Amino acid sequence: MTVLAPAPHRKRRTASRTKWAFGRVLIYTALAFWALICLFPIYWTVTTSFKSAVDVTQGHLIPWLDFKPDWKGFRSLGLSPDTILQTSTARAEFTSRFSNSVLTSVGASLLALVLGTLAAYGLSRFRYKFAWMRNDDILFFFMSQLILPPVVLALPFLVLYKALALLDTTFGLILLYTLTVLPIVIWIMRDQFNSIPIELDEAAFVDGLSVWGAFLRIVLPLAIPGMAAAFILSLVLCWNEYFFAALLTSTDAKTLPVMVASQTGSQGINWWSMAALSTAAIAPLVIVGIFLERYIVSGLTTGAGK
Amino acid sequence: MQDSSALAVGRHDKIAARRISNTRNYLGRGFLVFASLMLAAVLLVQILHADGRISAGFADWRPVLYAYLLWSVALGAEQVMARGQRGLRALFLLPAVLFTVAVVIFPTLFGFYIASLDWNLSSLEGPHFNGLSNLIALFQDDYYWSALGNMVFYTVAVLGEYAIAFGLALLLNSEIRARKFFRVVFLLPMMLSPVAVSWMIGKSLMEYRFGPAATLARALGWDNPAFFAHPWIARFSIEAMDAWVSIPFIMIILLAGLQAMPKEVLEAAKVDGANGWQSFRHVTFPIMLPVSITVLIIRIIFKLKLADIVINVTAGGPGGATDTVSSFIYRVYRDRSNVGYGTALAIFYLLLIVVFLMLLLRLTRRWMQKVV
Numbered sequence: 022m023t024v025l026a027p028a029p030h031r032k033r034r035t036a037s038r039t040k041w042a043f044g045r046v047l048i049y050t051a052l053a054f055w056a057l058i059c060l061f062p063i064y065w066t067v068t069t070s071f072k073s074a075v076d077v078t079q080g081h082l083i084p085w086l087d088f089k090p091d092w093k094g095f096r097s098l099g100l101s102p103d104t105i106l107q108t109s110t111a112r113a114e115f116t117s118r119f120s121n122s123v124l125t126s127v128g129a130s131l132l133a134l135v136l137g138t139l140a141a142y143g144l145s146r147f148r149y150k151f152a153w154m155r156n157d158d159i160l161f162f163f164m165s166q167l168i169l170p171p172v173v174l175a176l177p178f179l180v181l182y183k184a185l186a187l188l189d190t191t192f193g194l195i196l197l198y199t200l201t202v203l204p205i206v207i208w209i210m211r212d213q214f215n216s217i218p219i220e221l222d223e224a225a226f227v228d229g230l231s232v233w234g235a236f237l238r239i240v241l242p243l244a245i246p247g248m249a250a251a252f253i254l255s256l257v258l259c260w261n262e263y264f265f266a267a268l269l270t271s272t273d274a275k276t277l278p279v280m281v282a283s284q285t286g287s288q289g290i291n292w293w294s295m296a297a298l299s300t301a302a303i304a305p306l307v308i309v310g311i312f313l314e315r316y317i318v319s320g321l322t323t324g325a326g327k
Numbered sequence: 328m329q330d331s332s333a334l335a336v337g338r339h340d341k342i343a344a345r346r347i348s349n350t351r352n353y354l355g356r357g358f359l360v361f362a363s364l365m366l367a368a369v370l371l372v373q374i375l376h377a378d379g380r381i382s383a384g385f386a387d388w389r390p391v392l393y394a395y396l397l398w399s400v401a402l403g404a405e406q407v408m409a410r411g412q413r414g415l416r417a418l419f420l421l422p423a424v425l426f427t428v429a430v431v432i433f434p435t436l437f438g439f440y441i442a443s444l445d446w447n448l449s450s451l452e453g454p455h456f457n458g459l460s461n462l463i464a465l466f467q468d469d470y471y472w473s474a475l476g477n478m479v480f481y482t483v484a485v486l487g488e489y490a491i492a493f494g495l496a497l498l499l500n501s502e503i504r505a506r507k508f509f510r511v512v513f514l515l516p517m518m519l520s521p522v523a524v525s526w527m528i529g530k531s532l533m534e535y536r537f538g539p540a541a542t543l544a545r546a547l548g549w550d551n552p553a554f555f556a557h558p559w560i561a562r563f564s565i566e567a568m569d570a571w572v573s574i575p576f577i578m579i580i581l582l583a584g585l586q587a588m589p590k591e592v593l594e595a596a597k598v599d600g601a602n603g604w605q606s607f608r609h610v611t612f613p614i615m616l617p618v619s620i621t622v623l624i625i626r627i628i629f630k631l632k633l634a635d636i637v638i639n640v641t642a643g644g645p646g647g648a649t650d651t652v653s654s655f656i657y658r659v660y661r662d663r664s665n666v667g668y669g670t671a672l673a674i675f676y677l678l679l680i681v682v683f684l685m686l687l688l689r690l691t692r693r694w695m696q697k698v699v
Contacts, residue, residue, distance in 0.1 A: 281520075
């Protein structure tokens, strides 16, 4: 009896053991499956830029094993090792679009950061009364800009920019992009300022600093993590914007997404060059995503889970 | 937070109460009046010039922009000079407000005006007023209404994205190794530009002849894997691509919510003998409801702007089956240059969105966490 007693116990333990192991397997299978879904399109695009037409049509997937990689796609952009030193019109166009994208997204993110940080500090620290609007109404006014679909603004802007001679200029695009990310910056920065104790401001006033002195010298340095998150998130959104860029630029200020989109239509299926172009367009953001993921997550999750 | 800020404001007011000298006051006011007059003068000259009444004037309207900038600076200076400390505080908010008014409020009002015009950029005659006829034409435009119907589908599909994202957030929140690796990988699709995604997935992976997705579908027994030929299949394909890009956003916010959840509650449920499903159904889900509603509403707001993928993959086809309102209006402008009609469609859509979101916010206010 005493000998037999532990048997059902052990049996139950092994049962829960197998159940646990089964659960583990299930969890890791699901994780691996979704990781595959996330990574495969990126993998496919990057490898396709090294394939010739035959490799594409026969569905070869693994470099060196399935097909012999070649700089085909990047050569058509003038970016492969053997063409990088020669002059190339394709590369000239690509670099001009790329630098337009950089200028526009960095410019808009900076402008939004300046305007948004100031407004967020004001809304977090002082009480305003503007006609019937109090702080909460003013904040709602800024946040409500998020609802506005780009189509509503696009056509009036087309007409206005034509009159202002801002059509097809980087500056015009920067103004619009600033508008689209400003609510997000204000949201993140207000949360950041709310988490900084107001006693710091008060101590600064006691030390004789003015409102702006306290803001610039005491509070702002503490808000740098929030600013980094807001800046990087804005950068991603502006880099990927297509709608306004497609309508408001034609030759000079065209950004990378517009170039990618125009290539799909005109060249038919020139797979390797499209793949190379897509790779070049997403590469900066994949790098940002891998190395600055922390800031993006902290920017996105502002206010969640409180 | 509110209380302590009220305290600080009280102290500020004591400083603000110091008398501001009359000269400073008048100087500030005078500066503002001067700048306002200048803005009005530039505007008037330019309107008359554009109208053809006077020959003097500027080549384009840009001087009006400069005059507005000058006026903004004058307004800021006036605030500081005439109102002292309170003006200094207003200076924090003023740039963002002036910017938003110039870039949103004015163009939107201008949009209402354009919407009432018969204005085709490609025709030789200029704009002329035609009252409500754009609105009447809108009600007879079947393509517009089918695009609105598609928006209903795309919006409802947000629930599906939410379900998948919740599952992924739960996976990432469970005890796993290499959590950071999986989090970075799952986040990546969100970073990619929708235009690049349209090519990567829509035009190459789902390509009919030799895209890997089509090959896989054939292997699974679908003889004719045309992802964009049949209306419903095309709609689902577009939705799948948009879901691929946007699920990470929902997932990250839900994950933050899950991580902020007190551990004791789940342990208590376990002690009470709840199994996995029961503790999810009765503990996790109810606690996550405010976060869920908030993220769903944000996601719906962004979904209502969906355009890039549709424009680049199907251009609305087959027969307008995948069109969103934005992509439809984009084509009204691109193919027909019809600015007046396009704007009327957009403004009507804006009104629908505002009403819909107001209702949605009112209905969900009870469960929403305080965002604003």
